[in-house]
Amino acid sequence: MTVTHTNRVVCLHAQDDLRLxxxxxxxxxxGEVLVAVMAGGICGSDLHYWLEGGIGTIRVREPIILGHEAAGRIAALGAGVAGLSVGQLVAMNPSHPCGACEFCQQGLERHCTAMKFKGSAMYLPHQQGMFRDRMVIGAGQCHPLPAGIAPGAAACAEPLAVCLHAARRAEDVSGPLTGKTVLVTGAGPIGALCIAVARQRGAATILVTDIQDATLAVARRMGADHAINTRTDPEGLAPWRKGKGQVDLVFECSAAAPAIADAVSCLRPLGTLVQVGVAGPTALPLNVMVGKEILFVGSQRFDVEFAEAVQLIGSGAIDPRPMITGTYPLEQAQAAFDAARDRARSVKVQIEFAAASGPDDSEMTA
Incomplete structure (x- = not known):
């Protein structure tokens, strides 16, 4: 017998119109599975959709379920699904490239021209996201984790994949991170996880800058050696500006012009600036970048790094939990979004769903 049930969702109808x-x-x-969602992280893009009604030229044009960072347990399997079992904890990859366009054919799936990305308003119809009690998703987008891993940690696989891809971009142009001095600008979730990746890959010294003490304290717990509040300590980077710069590699995670200027001033000649944060048109100190022959590298989402992120979280090699600063039940989704927008107290805020408290009488059973 199949038990049917209702499904609660966090849906955005327009700017500042978030509804449960x-x-x-x-x-x-x-080829699909039903996942009972347990934890979902609020991303900066979710906040932009809510606060501004879109991101740049991308606008919310119809109701959209938000969320693309989530993990849960398999509740039911569709026909033909192998390698997954009911009850398994899985992290869900929000990316579903078409596999047929020119970029997919070149192995550049992250640049797919027909990408279906959960919780994205880029195309019509919008791709509905993961902030719901239960969702159907392709089995290939589900990556199992071992027993004992917290669902909140598993839900961090997507932002960790972004940072792993940024590290790969750096390594492609300037070699391994081992022994390097690394600066991370911006101590939000992506900055915190870039720190964790740099630590895991053997960086010798890791610096982080931000303008909030609370986020910098989290950055230290994620592995930073030096945390500098550039608002209260504008000369805090002076030791790394000496000569022509002392930093080998920067992960720029803020997309703020002053932070980019700080990064370039600290980079040594032939150093590498990996731009991870995105915003609108942003001023760059091109004269200094050219004079130092800085390598500027953009980093866009991820490809195979999602599976790598799951493996690192599952093995305990990277523990994202120190950056989770708040967890709210689904009934308090509005409060969760309010907390997430407050960078003075929050890094990663997550929503906890019904499955997090265990099975109930609305589970699907065969």
Whole structure:
């Protein structure tokens, strides 16, 4: 017998119009699974959709379920699914490239021209996201984690994958991180995880800058050796500006012009600046960048790094939990979003869903 149930979702209807709604639950088809969501992280893009009604030229044009960082337990399997079992904790990859466009054919799936990315308003219809009690998703987008891993940690696989891809971009142009002096500008979730990746890959010294003491304290717990508040200590980077700069590699995670200027001033000649943070048009100190022959590298999302992120979290090689500064039940989704926008007290805020407290009478069973 199949038990049907309703499904609560966090749905954005327009700028500053966030609603907790009830929908009819889906049933997995061939090659799909039903996941009982346990934890979902609020990303900067979710905040932009909520606060501004979009990101740059991308606008919310119809109701959209937000969220693309989530983990949960398999509740049901569709026909033909192998390698997954009911009850398994999985992290869900929000990316589903088409596999057929020119970029997919070149192995550059992150640049897919028909990408289906959960919780994205780029195309119509919008791709509905992961902030819901239960969701159907392709089995290939589900990556199992071992027993004992916290769902909140598993839900950090997506932002960790972004940082692993940034590290790979750096290594492609300037070699391994081992022994390097690394500066991370911006101590939000991506900055915190870039610190963890740099630590895991053997960086000798890791610096981090931000304008909030609370986020810098989290950055230290994630592995930073030096945390500098550039607002209260504008000369804090002076030791790394000496000569022509003392830093080998920068992960720029803020997209703020002053932080980029600080980064360039600290980079040694032929150093590498990996731009991870994004915003609108941003001023760059091109004269200094050219004079130092700085390598400027953009980093866009991730490809195979999602599986690597799951492996690192599952093995305990990277523990993202120190950056989780708040967890709210789904009923308090609005409060969770309010907390997430407050950088003076929050790094990564997560929403906890019904499955987090264990099975209930609305589980699907066969």
């Amino acid at each position: 709604e009830t929908r009819t639950a889906e049933t997995p088809g061939p």
